[in-house]
Amino acid sequence: MTTQQLFEQIKKKQSFLCIGLDVDMSKIPAHLLGEQDPIFSFNKAIIDATHDLAVSYKPNIAFYEAYGIKGWESLKKTIDYINTNYPELYTIADAKRGDIGNTASMYAKAFFEDMSFDSVTVAPYMGKDSVEPFLAFEDKHTILLALTSNQGAFDFQTQLVGTKPMYQVVLEKSQTYANAENLMYVVGATKAEYFKEIRAIVPNNFLLVPGVGAQGGNLQDVCKYGLNDQVGLLINSSRGIIYASSGSDFKEKAREQALLLQREMSEILKGRL
């Protein structure tokens, strides 16, 4: 999917919500456990209940890998379900990959070709030749970790490299990579005070912003400096939406939580688009 197509969907739905499909078998409603593929059944129910409120879905690959081959099958069924039934939705493989060039090419092939995701999250630590194989794919995005939502972000990402913090070096340097227009960046909602300087470095790229809801980040604070002409933000919430209830009303409660965020987003977008 192109950035323009994503923007069109955001305008249409008045939403820049990304729902994280981080499926933990110990948290899904008990009545689903008897199904042949509980993870897929859960995802299908959540997607059907929320697809008009969200523009994007982000399965975190760890939650599927943890269940071995069955987990990968559930993931493939989920992405195929979205692509077949809701092709306008933007999909993110949250895999946080990163390796030498020939290996990176294989990761890119796995998520872009075999799995048909629109984008994949990538760690920048190994540099240019570990990122460019992902960027080579047309109409696909590479979402580079810049300033993450967790406490450990302060271990390396905010440390000075020369005169600048490492996350700024990541933003600046990656803009020189081939096909840099295919880049998005992860910036945690818990780091709202950094958005102004980040937007000054990358005014045009989309930012994937996890950390609202369960991690305590705030939508209004992120939007103050995070928005750009194309909105430029995908705000992710996983646990806050998908585990709103563990009862038989789980999809209705997930929709309620998604609706709260979508309404807040539509208010924020008023007069901007």
Ligand SMILES: O=C(O)c1cc(=O)[nH]c(=O)n1[C@@H]1O[C@H](COP(=O)(O)O)[C@@H](O)[C@H]1O
């Ligand atoms: O790349 C990510 O999506 C990510 C980056 C980051 O800095 N922080 C972060 O929480 N995430 C992911 O975003 C999701 C957040 O989930 P909740 O805290 O449940 O909303 C998880 O899948 C995390 O792995």
